Amino acid sequence: MHWIAQLIFLAVLGTASYFFYRNVSRIRRNILLGRDEDRSDQKSLRWKTMLRVAFGQSKMAARPIPFILHFVVYAGFLLINIEVLEIIIDGIFGTHRVLSFMGPLYDIAIGFFEILAIGVLIACALFLARRFIARIPRFHKAEMKGWPTRDATIILVSEIVLMTALLLMNGADQALQQIGNNHYIAAGYFPVSGLFSDAMLHGCSENTLILIERSCWWFHILGILLFLNFLPYSKHFHIILAFPNTYYSNLNPKGRFTNISSVTNEVKMMLGLPDADTNAPPPESFGAKDVQDLTWKNLMDAYTCTECGRCTSVCPANLTGKALSPRKIMMDTRDRLEEVGNLLDKKQEITPDKNLHSYISKEELWACTTCNACAEACPVNIDPLNIIVQMRQYLVMEKSEAPNELNMMFSNVENNGAPWQFPASDRDAWTR
Amino acid sequence: MSEIIPVPTVAELVAKGESPEVLFWVGCAGSFDERAQKITKAMVKILHHIGIRYAILGNEESCTGDPAKRAGNEFLFQMQAMNNIAILNGYGITKIITTCPHCFNTLKNEYPDLGGNYEVIHHSQYLQQLIDSGQLKFEGGEYKGKKITYHDSCYLGRANGVYEAPRKVLEKLDAELIELKRCRSNGLCCGAGGAQIFKESEKGTTEIHHERAGEAIASGAGIIAANCPFCMTMLRDGVKHHNRESDVEVLDLAELVANANDL
Ligand code: SF4
Ligand code: SF4
Numbered sequence: 001m002h003w004i005a006q007l008i009f010l011a012v013l014g015t016a017s018y019f020f021y022r023n024v025s026r027i028r029r030n031i032l033l034g035r036d037e038d039r040s041d042q043k044s045l046r047w048k049t050m051l052r053v054a055f056g057q058s059k060m061a062a063r064p065i066p067f068i069l070h071f072v073v074y075a076g077f078l079l080i081n082i083e084v085l086e087i088i089i090d091g092i093f094g095t096h097r098v099l100s101f102m103g104p105l106y107d108i109a110i111g112f113f114e115i116l117a118i119g120v121l122i123a124c125a126l127f128l129a130r131r132f133i134a135r136i137p138r139f140h141k142a143e144m145k146g147w148p149t150r151d152a153t154i155i156l157v158s159e160i161v162l163m164t165a166l167l168l169m170n171g172a173d174q175a176l177q178q179i180g181n182n183h184y185i186a187a188g189y190f191p192v193s194g195l196f197s198d199a200m201l202h203g204c205s206e207n208t209l210i211l212i213e214r215s216c217w218w219f220h221i222l223g224i225l226l227f228l229n230f231l232p233y234s235k236h237f238h239i240i241l242a243f244p245n246t247y248y249s250n251l252n253p254k255g256r257f258t259n260i261s262s263v264t265n266e267v268k269m270m271l272g273l274p275d276a277d278t279n280a281p282p283p284e285s286f287g288a289k290d291v292q293d294l295t296w297k298n299l300m301d302a303y304t305c306t307e308c309g310r311c312t313s314v315c316p317a318n319l320t321g322k323a324l325s326p327r328k329i330m331m332d333t334r335d336r337l338e339e340v341g342n343l344l345d346k347k348q349e350i351t352p353d354k355n356l357h358s359y360i361s362k363e364e365l366w367a368c369t370t371c372n373a374c375a376e377a378c379p380v381n382i383d384p385l386n387i388i389v390q391m392r393q394y395l396v397m398e399k400s401e402a403p404n405e406l407n408m409m410f411s412n413v414e415n416n417g418a419p420w421q422f423p424a425s426d427r428d429a430w431t432r
Numbered sequence: 433m434s435e436i437i438p439v440p441t442v443a444e445l446v447a448k449g450e451s452p453e454v455l456f457w458v459g460c461a462g463s464f465d466e467r468a469q470k471i472t473k474a475m476v477k478i479l480h481h482i483g484i485r486y487a488i489l490g491n492e493e494s495c496t497g498d499p500a501k502r503a504g505n506e507f508l509f510q511m512q513a514m515n516n517i518a519i520l521n522g523y524g525i526t527k528i529i530t531t532c533p534h535c536f537n538t539l540k541n542e543y544p545d546l547g548g549n550y551e552v553i554h555h556s557q558y559l560q561q562l563i564d565s566g567q568l569k570f571e572g573g574e575y576k577g578k579k580i581t582y583h584d585s586c587y588l589g590r591a592n593g594v595y596e597a598p599r600k601v602l603e604k605l606d607a608e609l610i611e612l613k614r615c616r617s618n619g620l621c622c623g624a625g626g627a628q629i630f631k632e633s634e635k636g637t638t639e640i641h642h643e644r645a646g647e648a649i650a651s652g653a654g655i656i657a658a659n660c661p662f663c664m665t666m667l668r669d670g671v672k673h674h675n676r677e678s679d680v681e682v683l684d685l686a687e688l689v690a691n692a693n694d695l
Contacts (some may be wrong), residue, residue, distance in 0.1 A: 112433040118470055255591025257540035260506045262547065267510040287442060287504060314642075315676040316621040321637030367634040370502045370626030376617050392504030401500075405631035406503050418460040427458075428490040430469045431474030 002094045009091035009221075016225035023232035027303055030341040034296035039248040049381070051249040059379040063310075066130075069123040073159065077239060083113050087221050097173075100187030110188035114170060121163040122158045131156075138309035141318075143328040148307055151234050156196060158230075162223045167193045169216035172209045175201040181210070189407070210432035241304040242380045244305045248297055249381040254372045256352035260286070284307035287393025290355035291337045294387060301382040302334035311374035311384060317367040324367040327372035332388060356391065365391050366403055437476055441490035442523050451661020452487035455468055455525045456623040459532040460495050461661035467668065468661035474690035475531050475555055478572065481695055482567050486529075492519050503627040510546060513538075527551045529558050531686060533587035533660045534625070535610070540592070554588055556598040556659050556685050563604055563695035573660045573692035575605040580688075581612055581653035584619035585660040585669060599658050601685055605692055620644050622670075624662035656682045 037045075052058045057074065060067040086099045100106045131139050131152065138147070171193035176184035178201055190197065200209065231237050262283035268276035288294050311326040312318050318325050336356050343350050368388045375383045397403045402410070409419045415422045441453045445452055456479060461468040479486045497512030520528075528550050530536050540552035552583045553561075562568035582602060588594045602609050614620040623633065623640030625668060645667050648656045656671070667682045683691075 024593045049586070066693055252490050253541050253592050255537040255587050257501060259542065259545035260510075263506045263510055267507065267514060271511070271514060273514070279502060286506065287473070314618065314620075316623060316640045317634070317636070319620075320623075320633075320640050320643055321635045324634070363634050366628050366631070367636075369586070369621045369623060370630050371621035372590040373586075373618075373621065386629075389502070389504060394504075398503035399506060402505070403631050404505060406627055409499060409503070409627065409630040410505055410508055413495045413500055413512060414499070417512075418464055419495060419499050420460070420464055422464045424494070425491055427493060428439075428488070430437070430472060431488075431490075 006092060006094050010304050012222065012225065013088065013091070016238075017357060019229050020232075023229065025313075026341060027232055027237070027346070028249070029344075030337050031296050031303065032335070033291075033292050033340065034294050034299040036349075037295040039224045039297060042251055045096060046247045046249070049249050049251070050243055052241040052381070053249070054246040054383055057379070059377075059381075062377070066127075069126055072116070072119040072123040073081070073127075076116045076163075079116055080113055080120075082109070083166075084221070084224055087217070091221060096183055097185060098334075100185060106187060109190040110170075112190050114167065114190055117166050118392060121160055124159045128153070129234050136240065139312040141309060141312060141325060141327070143325055143331055144307070144309075148188065148235070148331070154230070155234065155236050158223065158227060160340075162220060162227070165216040165220045165223065166404050169220060171197040171200050172204075172213035172216065175204070175209050176206070176213060179206055179209075181206065184213075204365065210422055217282065222394055235307040238304050238306040241300065242306075244382045245300055245304040248300065250297075250386075251381055254375055255377045258386075262286075262392075274396040285394075286397035287395070287400065288356065288387065288390035290350075290357075291333060291340055291392045294356075294390060298333065298383075298387050299337055301384075302337060304380050305330040305334065305382055306332065306380060308379065310377040310379060311382070314373040314377045316369055316371055316373065322364075322367040326363040326388075329364070329384045329387055330362060330382060332356070337387075337423070357394075360391060365395065366406075393406060437473070437480060439476055440487045441492070441494065442487045442525070445485075446494065446523065446681045450485070451524065454487045454527045454529050455460060455520075455523075455531040456488050457528050457532075457535050458488055458493060459530060459535040459661070461665075462531055463493070465661060465665065467664060470563050471661055471664070471684040471686050472684040473685065474695070475485035475529075477690050477695040478559070478562075478568070478686060480691075481693065486572070489519065496535050498534040498538045499627040499630060501538070502540065502625065509542075511662040513546045513548065515542055517543060517546055520548060520550065520687050525550060526585075527553075529553055529555055531555045531661065533591075534662065537591050538589045554592075554594060554597075554659070556588065556601060557594060559601045559685060559689055563565050565599065567664065567673050568689070568693075570689070570693045573605075574695065575655070575688065575692055577606045578607045578655060579610055579651075579653040580605070580607040580646050580649045580655045580657055581610045581614070582615070582657045582694055583622065583648060583659075583663055584622050585658070586619070587662050588659055589619050590617055597656070598685055601689065602657055605688060612647055612651055614647065620647065622660075622663040622664045624660075626647065629665065631663055639670075639673075641666035641670040642673050643670075645647050646674060647669050649674055649676050654680060655688075656680065657685060657688060658682055 057071060060070055089098045090096055130136050173184055174190050174193060174197040177186050217333050265277055265280050269278060307327060309327050315326050336359050340350055367387055370385055372385060375385055412419050412421050416422055442452060458472055462472040494516055495512055497509035501509035527565040528539055535555055536552055580602060582598060594600060622644050656667055658667060664682055664684060671677050671680050671682060
């Protein structure tokens with residue numbers, strides 16, 4: 001009989017891994033639709049940034065309560081995966097608690113995982129409470145309606161269910177160990193499930209216990225594989241992308257905006273500077289009309305966004321009731337990128353009637369003060385402002401669609417060397 | 433502050449066969465905006481007081497291009513930048529001081545890509561250096577014990593990570609420094625940046641500068657210290673909106689230091 005279970009397990013594991021691989025390749029392909037940008041310099045600083053911000057969660061600490069709760073879930077995710085490794089080995093070879101040969105070390109580990117599991121369970125329950133009972137405002141902005149809120153709820157509830165299954169499984173296992181069932185070797189220390197394993201022992205027959213243990217075992221591993229394949233469709237993909245995304249962080253001062261080198265050559269030619277390359281082909285377009293015009297880092301940012309809304313909660317425009325929300329900029333970029341990716345998958349044409357500007361309005365783009373509060377607040381070093389500026393560049397340089405007052409400012413700068421209409425010859429009037 | 437101080441231009445110094453140790457980049461607001469001119473004059477007095485050989489570009493200075501760049505007009509920005517760089521490099525300028533964090537950021541971070549490499553310092557950093565080196569010695573003067581709050585500008589703070597220098601300067605005033613709830617990297621924008629000051633704001637429930645001025649007034653300070661001529665405009669408008677211009681004053685760091693020194 002055992003080999004049938006092993007076979008089913010292998011088939012499920014293989015299918016889940018295949019789909020996960022396909023999804024990840026699709027996302028990778030989508031990210032690489034973006035423009036080139038070199039972020040391969042300063043490797044040691046990049047590693048340090050990643051360790052500090054992603055691994056060490058340093059930017060989460062700005063808000064202590066979610067920091068602690070998130071840290072528990074995060075530690076749970078990292079460490080309980082060691083137990084998943086055991087589950088996978090057991091599943092393939094039909095063994096039971098294969099790592100228990102490590103003796104006391106194993107006992108300590110299992111005990112620790114149990115404490116983590118109950119921690120994760122409680123943290124997720126509190127997260128749900130923050131969202132739906134305390135109704136923290138940043139979780140209830142316009143862009144969170146529908147799927148984004150469902151996404152978050154699905155994840156939190158599945159974590160709770162998965163952790164419950166893990167603890168029930170351990171409880172039944174311990175009861176079976178006490179009965180002396182041959183298959184259930186005495187191993188592990190169960191500080192949490194130990195609290196109810198006696199009740200299970202007295203309340204259930206040996207067969208029922210085996211049934212509970214096996215179903216929870218299968219439920220747990222199937223749940224995890226399902227979860228793995230849910231990730232690429234969810235904001236929870238950040239648990240993977242947070243690492244590369246922080247590695248490729250912008251290391252320049254935040255005030256330094258990228259220089260468009262194709263413009264530099266054009267301007268040099270206009271000014272008749274000797275080092276202008278007169279043979280360079282004229283640039284095809286300026287700024288970002290659609291996702292492919294953004295850099296691959298902008299697109300990676302979009303897939304990394306956790307939809308936490310820390311950016312939006314400190315955005316001066318959003319705080320004063322404007323339509324702009326930096327989180328929405330990231331969500332829209334991701335949605336549009338998914339749409340473009342799907343068109344490519346279906347070998348359909350990307351028609352010019354729809355682009356990133358169909359998702360993000362001018363009203364949003366022009367409300368930004370370029371204050372960098374969003375980029376500063378983001379726990380995974382996303383830079384929404386960078387996308388906003390590239391979209392402005394498209395509006396101004398391709399479409400000449402700046403607000404009138406800004407066009408006036410441009411012509412003042414051009415004609416008077418100042419954003420106001422004063423004659424340039426009065427610039428030093430204050431000295432007279 | 434109405435007396436006329438002779439302010440040398442680089443061209444004048446060069447004509448005499450001299451060159452300035454530092455260039456004072458005045459900026460558009462500092463040149464044309466009436467309120468910001470007072471900041472410029474305060475800075476000039478400090479430069480005179482310490483006796484450094486400085487100069488301005490005068491009418492050879494032109495907008496750095498910052499508002500054009502933030503608004504997405506890269507062409508105009510680079511035109512401005514390259515013209516300015518031609519003049520700066522032509523005079524062999526190596527060190528620039530400016531009282532505007534937008535000029536500071538653009539000159540320091542964005543001109544190098546276009547061939548302009550200078551040591552650029554914001555006046556808050558310069559004032560701190562003068563205090564540290566003992567070139568500028570003063571007591572709190574008229575600000576001793578007064579309640580002062582400080583507004584971090586986005587382009588000095590988050591954009592360039594300068595949080596301590598302005599605070600060190602304020603400490604020297606012997607005043608009671610009250611930090612706002614949203615300060616340093618968490619500071620709230622005044623609403624001017626990104627070329628916003630040149631246009632009406634989008635539809636919303638309130639104005640950013642009303643919100644920020646309200647926060648500063650609520651701190652109970654009688655003086656709001658600023659480091660940017662645009663923040664100055666926004667905060668003063670905000671204070672006016674709350675009808676508190678009679679008891680809440682907005683002053684630049686340079687003005688505070690000049691006043692404390694009776695310059
Ligand atoms: S940079 Fe723009 S989008 Fe980001 S917080 Fe400031 S105003 Fe909001
Ligand atoms: S951009 Fe960053 S701060 Fe904003 S919602 Fe996404 S993860 Fe959170």
